[in-house]
Amino acid sequence: MNANRAITTNPVETAKQSAQRLVAAMPRLVLEARRVAASVFHGLHGRRRAGPGENFWQYRRFHSGEPASRVDWRRSARDDHLYVREREWEAAHTIWIWPDRSPSMDFCSKQGLEWKLDRALVLAFALGELLVRGGERVGIPGIMRPTANRAVIDRMAEAILHESGSPESLPPPFTAGPRDEICLLGDFWNPAAEVTSALATMASGGAMGHVAQIVDPAEETFPYGGRVEFLEPEGAGSITVGRAEMWREDYVRRIALHRDRIREEAARHGWGFMIHRTDRPASELLLALRARMGETRNAIVRQQIASRIPEAAA
Amino acid sequence: MIPGLPLDFVSPALLTALLALPALWWLLRLMPPRPRRIAFPPTRILFDIKPKEETPARTPWWLTALRLLLAALIILAAAGPIWKPAPAGMRASGPMVVLLDSGWASAASWEQRIRAANEIINRAENDRRPVALIASGAPQKDASLLRPGEARDALRLATPTPYTPVRADALAPLSQLLRQHADASVIWLSDGVDTGDGADFVKRLNEIAGDKITVVTGGIPTAHALKAPDNTAGGLTVKVLRADESAPANGTVRAHDLRGLALGEAPFSFKGGELETEARFDLPVEIRNDIARVEIANERSAGAVQLLDKRWRRRTVGIVSGGTVDTRQPLLSASFYLTRALGPFADVRTAESAAPSEAISHFIDQRLPVMILSDVGTIAPSAREKLERWIDDGGLLIRFAGPRLAAAEDDELVPVRLRRGGRVLGGSLSWEQPQHLGAFPRESPFHGLSVPEDVTVSRQVLAEPDGQLADRTWAALADGTPLVTSTKRGKGLLVLFHVAADTRWSNLPISGTFVEMLRKTIALAGTTAEEAPRPSAAARPTAHTIAPSRLLDGFGTLIPPGPTARPIPADFNEHASADHPPGFYGPPENFYAVNTLAAGDKLAPLDFGAIKVEPYRQAATIDLRAAMLAGVMLLMLADGLIVFWLSGGASRLAWRRAGTAALIAIAIFALGDGRGFAQSNTPAPAKPALSAADDFALRATLQTRLAYVVTGDSEVDNISRSGLEGLSLFLAQRTALEPGDPMGVDPARDELAFFPILYWPITPEAVKPTPEALAKIDAYMKQGGTILFDTRDAFASFGRGGGVSPALAKLREILSSLDIPELEPVPQDHVLTKSFFLLRDFPGRFATGKLWVEALPGPSAETETRPARAGDGVSPILITSNDFAGAWAINPDGQPLLPITQNEPRQREFAYRAGTNIVMYVLTGNYKADQVHAPALIERLGQ
Numbered sequence A: 001m002n003a004n005r006a007i008t009t010n011p012v013e014t015a016k017q018s019a020q021r022l023v024a025a026m027p028r029l030v031l032e033a034r035r036v037a038a039s040v041f042h043g044l045h046g047r048r049r050a051g052p053g054e055n056f057w058q059y060r061r062f063h064s065g066e067p068a069s070r071v072d073w074r075r076s077a078r079d080d081h082l083y084v085r086e087r088e089w090e091a092a093h094t095i096w097i098w099p100d101r102s103p104s105m106d107f108c109s110k111q112g113l114e115w116k117l118d119r120a121l122v123l124a125f126a127l128g129e130l131l132v133r134g135g136e137r138v139g140i141p142g143i144m145r146p147t148a149n150r151a152v153i154d155r156m157a158e159a160i161l162h163e164s165g166s167p168e169s170l171p172p173p174f175t176a177g178p179r180d181e182i183c184l185l186g187d188f189w190n191p192a193a194e195v196t197s198a199l200a201t202m203a204s205g206g207a208m209g210h211v212a213q214i215v216d217p218a219e220e221t222f223p224y225g226g227r228v229e230f231l232e233p234e235g236a237g238s239i240t241v242g243r244a245e246m247w248r249e250d251y252v253r254r255i256a257l258h259r260d261r262i263r264e265e266a267a268r269h270g271w272g273f274m275i276h277r278t279d280r281p282a283s284e285l286l287l288a289l290r291a292r293m294g295e296t297r298n299a300i301v302r303q304q305i306a307s308r309i310p311e312a313a314a
Numbered sequence B: 001m002i003p004g005l006p007l008d009f010v011s012p013a014l015l016t017a018l019l020a021l022p023a024l025w026w027l028l029r030l031m032p033p034r035p036r037r038i039a040f041p042p043t044r045i046l047f048d049i050k051p052k053e054e055t056p057a058r059t060p061w062w063l064t065a066l067r068l069l070l071a072a073l074i075i076l077a078a079a080g081p082i083w084k085p086a087p088a089g090m091r092a093s094g095p096m097v098v099l100l101d102s103g104w105a106s107a108a109s110w111e112q113r114i115r116a117a118n119e120i121i122n123r124a125e126n127d128r129r130p131v132a133l134i135a136s137g138a139p140q141k142d143a144s145l146l147r148p149g150e151a152r153d154a155l156r157l158a159t160p161t162p163y164t165p166v167r168a169d170a171l172a173p174l175s176q177l178l179r180q181h182a183d184a185s186v187i188w189l190s191d192g193v194d195t196g197d198g199a200d201f202v203k204r205l206n207e208i209a210g211d212k213i214t215v216v217t218g219g220i221p222t223a224h225a226l227k228a229p230d231n232t233a234g235g236l237t238v239k240v241l242r243a244d245e246s247a248p249a250n251g252t253v254r255a256h257d258l259r260g261l262a263l264g265e266a267p268f269s270f271k272g273g274e275l276e277t278e279a280r281f282d283l284p285v286e287i288r289n290d291i292a293r294v295e296i297a298n299e300r301s302a303g304a305v306q307l308l309d310k311r312w313r314r315r316t317v318g319i320v321s322g323g324t325v326d327t328r329q330p331l332l333s334a335s336f337y338l339t340r341a342l343g344p345f346a347d348v349r350t351a352e353s354a355a356p357s358e359a360i361s362h363f364i365d366q367r368l369p370v371m372i373l374s375d376v377g378t379i380a381p382s383a384r385e386k387l388e389r390w391i392d393d394g395g396l397l398i399r400f401a402g403p404r405l406a407a408a409e410d411d412e413l414v415p416v417r418l419r420r421g422g423r424v425l426g427g428s429l430s431w432e433q434p435q436h437l438g439a440f441p442r443e444s445p446f447h448g449l450s451v452p453e454d455v456t457v458s459r460q461v462l463a464e465p466d467g468q469l470a471d472r473t474w475a476a477l478a479d480g481t482p483l484v485t486s487t488k489r490g491k492g493l494l495v496l497f498h499v500a501a502d503t504r505w506s507n508l509p510i511s512g513t514f515v516e517m518l519r520k521t522i523a524l525a526g527t528t529a530e531e532a533p534r535p536s537a538a539a540r541p542t543a544h545t546i547a548p549s550r551l552l553d554g555f556g557t558l559i560p561p562g563p564t565a566r567p568i569p570a571d572f573n574e575h576a577s578a579d580h581p582p583g584f585y586g587p588p589e590n591f592y593a594v595n596t597l598a599a600g601d602k603l604a605p606l607d608f609g610a611i612k613v614e615p616y617r618q619a620a621t622i623d624l625r626a627a628m629l630a631g632v633m634l635l636m637l638a639d640g641l642i643v644f645w646l647s648g649g650a651s652r653l654a655w656r657r658a659g660t661a662a663l664i665a666i667a668i669f670a671l672g673d674g675r676g677f678a679q680s681n682t683p684a685p686a687k688p689a690l691s692a693a694d695d696f697a698l699r700a701t702l703q704t705r706l707a708y709v710v711t712g713d714s715e716v717d718n719i720s721r722s723g724l725e726g727l728s729l730f731l732a733q734r735t736a737l738e739p740g741d742p743m744g745v746d747p748a749r750d751e752l753a754f755f756p757i758l759y760w761p762i763t764p765e766a767v768k769p770t771p772e773a774l775a776k777i778d779a780y781m782k783q784g785g786t787i788l789f790d791t792r793d794a795f796a797s798f799g800r801g802g803g804v805s806p807a808l809a810k811l812r813e814i815l816s817s818l819d820i821p822e823l824e825p826v827p828q829d830h831v832l833t834k835s836f837f838l839l840r841d842f843p844g845r846f847a848t849g850k851l852w853v854e855a856l857p858g859p860s861a862e863t864e865t866r867p868a869r870a871g872d873g874v875s876p877i878l879i880t881s882n883d884f885a886g887a888w889a890i891n892p893d894g895q896p897l898l899p900i901t902q903n904e905p906r907q908r909e910f911a912y913r914a915g916t917n918i919v920m921y922v923l924t925g926n927y928k929a930d931q932v933h934a935p936a937l938i939e940r941l942g943q
Helices: A011-041 A116-133 A152-161 A192-203 A217-221 A244-268 A282-313 B012-030 B043-047 B061-078 B110-126 B148-157 B167-180 B198-212 B285-290 B334-342 B356-365 B381-392 B403-407 B512-523 B625-646 B649-681 B692-701 B714-734 B771-782 B806-815 B884-888 B904-924 B927-932 B934-940
Strands: A056-061 A083-087 A094-099 A137-140 A144-147 A181-186 A208-215 A228-231 A238-241 A272-277 B007-009 B036-039 B081-083 B096-100 B131-135 B185-189 B213-216 B224-231 B236-242 B250-256 B262-269 B276-281 B293-296 B305-307 B315-321 B346-350 B370-374 B396-400 B473-476 B482-489 B492-497 B548-552 B583-585 B592-594 B612-614 B705-709 B740-745 B757-761 B786-790 B823-825 B852-854 B877-880
Touching (some): A011 A152, A011 A282, A116 A137, A116 A152, A116 A282, A144 A152, A192 A208, A192 A244, A208 A217, A208 A244, A228 B043, A238 B043, A244 B043, A272 A282, B007 B012, B110 B148, B131 B148, B185 B198, B198 B213, B224 B305, B262 B285, B315 B356, B334 B346, B334 B512, B356 B370, B356 B381, B381 B396, B381 B482, B381 B492, B396 B512, B692 B705, B705 B714, B714 B740, B714 B884, B884 B904, B927 B934
Parallel strands (some): A094 A137, A208 A272, A228 B036, B096 B131, B185 B213, B370 B396, B396 B492, B786 B877
Antiparallel strands (some): A056 A083, B007 B081, B224 B236, B236 B276, B473 B482, B583 B592, B823 B852
8 A cells, every 4th residue: 555554634543543553563563673683783792891880890800000999808808819890881872763753654655565664663673772782872862761771672662652742753852962872763754954954953962873764665766657646644735646657757856855955964964874765674774873883983982982091091 | 108208217206316417517527536645755845846737627528428428327227217119009099908818828928918918008007098808718798997907907817717718708798898989999919829719700800890909919939739648559649739830849748647746758849830740758658657647848838738547548458369270370360459459558468378267367467457358268267266356356357259258158257148159140041131330328438439330240149138238238239239248346347249359250350449449448447336437327317427626727737626617427528618627527546637628629820810910029118227227337437447547547557567567478488388398298208297096006006905995084084094004014914915004995086996805984974875986896896806894883783682773774775786795694614714814703893793705605515524615706795893993903103092892902813813814815815715625635636
C-alpha cells in the first residue's frame, strides 16, 4: 500500500492507532535492534580502560611518584606491596539519539522493506545498545535523560511509549553540551529552512552530530502515475496531481535540492549527513554511524586526554 | 402497458426515478473522477513544483452521457420490463370467447396452452373486455361471460381430460353465446389433432361463427399417442401415433410394472411423413408379463400411456398330443396347428416324444398355467389325479377332440358328458352338410368375435344333452350343436373343443377365428372363480360390471376414480370415454385396463379449412431485465475503462510492463526448456522416469515380500505392517527365506501378482471392494496367489454362541462375490501342519479360532498311510480369526506390540511358527508334502 496505514481525519484516533501499533511492534523492534546491534558489535572495542569513573576497574601496583592518597590501604594491607585501586573510565560523554516518530514516518511503500518509523526505532535502539556497551551515555532529547544503563533499549522503548503529546518531526529545542553528540534519525521532509534552523540551534552549543535521513524508496523514485491526490500525513494539506508521471523529474530534482541544503547546513557545523533507504538493511546505516561516531569520539578522547595530561602532571 | 409499444413493466412506479436524471446530469458534470488518494510524506516538496498539465476538472460530456444512459438502464431494469408481442389478431372490441381444446392431446403442452389462454385473458383485461371460456373436454351447459379475473380462475381449474373429448359438445354453448353477443370474437386454442370428428366439427364451427374465429394451432409440437400394445412371441410391440409431422420424430417408450418400476425402454422413430410407427420391447417373457403400463418418455398425457392387463400377458402353454403321427407328419399334426395358432400371444412348449401322462406330470411340475391336450384319450390315473388337482388349483385345461378322445371310456375330464362315437357330417353315410359356426352366445368369452362364414365342421364329438349344456356352451354350430364347452373345476377351468386341432375334422384350425378363440380362452387362465368374466351369467342378463379402481388423469398419472367414472361392462373393449375414463378397473389382483386409444383409433392433422390460423407463440413474453442488466454491466465496464484511461492508467501499466514481460519471458523459457528437456530425453534411454506402477512393481519384485491389504483403518494397517515385519524377521532368523519389508497393497489399484501371500485383515467397517477389484482378487487367487483372511475376532466371537460376528459377516459379504472353493478346517494331515514346523494348531493372539483351507480330496486308500496330504497346488484362501498379525507385530526395537491371551511366550512362538508354515506352504506348495515322503521314496529306490 502506497499510503499510511490509516488515513483518518481524527488526529486523536490516528495517534491512538499509531500508539497501539507501536506498542504491538515494540518487542519485535527491540529484538531486531538487539540482533542488529549484536551483529555490529563484533570487532568493535569498547572503552574498557581505567580512568575516572565510579566503578571498580582493577588494582594495580603503586608507582612511586604517585600521590599517596591513591593507595588503597585495605588491599595493600594484605601483602607487602602497595596497590592503587583503579576505577573504570567513565567518559562524561553523552549521545543524544533522536528517532523521528512523527506521522510522516508512518509510511511504507511497496518497494520499502519496512515502515520508516520501524527502521528509525530499530536503528535508535541498536545504536543506543551499541553505545552503552561501548561505555557511553545515551539519551533522547525531551523524553529520556542520558543513561548508561545496560538495559538501555528497554529504557528507550519505555520512554517512547510513555511519551506524552504527539511526536514532532524535529527534536525539541534542547541544549547539548559541547562534548555531546547528537544523532538524528528522521525523514526531514519539513521545509529545508525549518530543518536548517533546527540544526543550527542544536549545533550552537558546539555539539557534534549526525543527520541520517531515512527514506522510503518510493519517496526517492516517485513511482506514481495517473490522477493522484497526495496527502501530507502531518496535516500540511494535499495536492491533486493530474498526471503524476509528469511530475517525477521535477520531484527528483527538488529532492536533491532539499538534501543539498540540509547537507550544506550540516557540513557547516561539522555534522555528517547520511541517506538511508528502507529497502537497505538497517545494519548498513548502523555501521556507517558507528564508524563516523568512532572518528568523532576519537577526536574527543584525544581532546580529553590532552586536557588531562597537564592535570596529571600538576 | 405503454400504448403503441408492446412493453410492460412489473413495477412502473419505479420509472419516476427517471425524473432524477437531470439532477444526476448536473452532479456528474460537476464531479470530476475521484483521484487516488495517497499519503505521501514529501508532499510539501510537491507544493513547490509548478503544476503540470491537468485533466479537466469537469467530466467530458460523452462520459456523462454514458453514465446517464447507465443510470437510465438501471432504473428501467429495476422497473421490470417485459416485452409482450401482440397475440393473435382479433376484433378490437366485444367479448372474447376462448375455446380450449382440453383433451389428452393438449396435456403434453398444457402449460403453453394455458399460458396462451392467460395472455388472451390479460389482453382482454387491458382492453376491458369480458371473456368466456369453453373447454372442449368439459363443456358447460351454458357458457357465460366472465370477468377476466374469474376467467383466470376458471382457467386455473381446467385440466385436460384423459379421454378423447367430443368436440361437438362445445358447439351448443358456443352458438348460444354467439347468439347473445353478436360482436364476440372466438379464439380456438386447438391441439391440432383430429381423432375422427374433426372435419365435421370445423364445418359446423364455421357455420356458427364464421369469420369471428381465429385458430391458434401449431408452434408447439402436437401430441404422440400409443395404441395397440401386442405381446407377441418375440417381444412387446406398441404402436406410436402422431397427428402430424410437427411432433418429434424420435423418442422413447418406457415400460413399467404395476408398482411403477421401469422394466425397459424402446426407441421409436417416424420415417419421413409417417404418422404411425412401432416400438418394440425385447424383453424376456416373464418380464414382459409384468408390464402394466407403457408410456412415451417425457410426454405427460393420457394418450401417451397404454395400460396392460392380463389380456396382454403371454401365457406359457404346454401341448400334449395323444397322436403318434405327429412326429411323422409334423406339418400336418395338431401340435403344429396349435403352435402356430398360439404363437402370436403365448409361448408354447410341446411334449417331445414322451407319453402323454409323463408329459402332463412334467408340465404340471413346470407349473404351466395352461395345458392343451390334443386328442388325448386315456390318462394314467396318477397323472390324472395330478391333473385334476392342478385344475382345482387354477389350471386351465383345453382339450381337443379326436379319434382317441372319442374312443376313450369314462373320461371324466370333460366339461359335458360325451356321447360315444361322435358324428360325421357330409360323409358318404350322412345326408347332412358340414355345418357352419353359429353366433357366439352373449355369455361366451367369444362374444364379440366375428362369426366366420367359411368355417365348416365335418366331424365332432357330441355332448349328451342335459340341462346345463346350454350354460356350458361357449360356441355352437349353426344347428345348435355345442362346439366348445367349458366348466369350472375348483379354481380352474376345463374347456373342450369338440373338434380336433388338425384339419381332419374341420377347417376351424386354419381359420383366424381359431387364433382369436384360443386367445380369449387362454386370457382366462389364472383367473379365480368369482372375478372371471364367465358365461354362466344367464341369471344376470345385464352383463356383470367392473368398478373403476385407479384411473388416469389427463397427464397420464394414476389417480383415485372420481364420482363421474362409471363401471365398465365385463366385455368392454373400446377406447375410453367420459363415462369410462382410462385406467384400471376391478380389484388389484384381477384388474381390467381401459385405454385412451383403442387399436382402431387413428390420429390425423386437423384441417381448418378457411379459418384464420395462427401459431402458438413459444416465448410469448420476454423478460427484458436480463438483457438490460447485461447492458448495464457492459456500460459499467466501458465506464471503468474510460476512467482508467483518463486517470493515466495506461502509463501506470507501463512500468509494470517490464515485470510482465519478464514473467512472460520466464514462462516461455520454462516452456521451451521443458520441451527441450523432453526432446533431449526421448532419444537418451539413460534414466526414464518411473511411473508409480513401475516403481511399485520394481519394489515388489526385486525382493520377495509379504504383503497385506490396506484396509484404510490406520490402526489395523499399522498392526498388519508391523506383524508382517515381525514375521519377516522370524523367517529371516529361522528359515532360508529373507523377505524384504512388507508392503501394503490396495487390491483396487495395485498389481497383486507379485506377492505369494496377501494378509487381509477384515474390519466390520471395511468397504466391500468394487467389482473390478473383486475381479482382480479372483484372478489373483485363480493364478496361484493365496489370501489369508483374518477376521481377528476369535476372542470376541467366543461367547457369542454361534452368532456371526460383524467381521465375519463382512468377510462373507466380500467372499460372496468370489469363486471360493469348498473349505475345511486344517486337517491333522494337511501339509500346512508340516511344511516347516510340526504344528497341531495355528494360534495367533487368540488360540480358539480355526484356520480354514480349501478342502482336500478325501484320503484314499493309497494316501491313508502317508503322514501328509496336499492337493495339487496351494489353497487360494486361508481364513482365520486368531489375529495372526497381532501376534506377530513387533516394535521397531523388536518387542512384541500387543499382548496375547494366554501362555505369553509359548503361544507367540507358535503364532510365528504358524506364520512360517503358512509362508512356506504358499512358497513351496506340495513340495513339502513330497518331502515328507522322502524316506519312503528313498526306501523304494532301494538305497
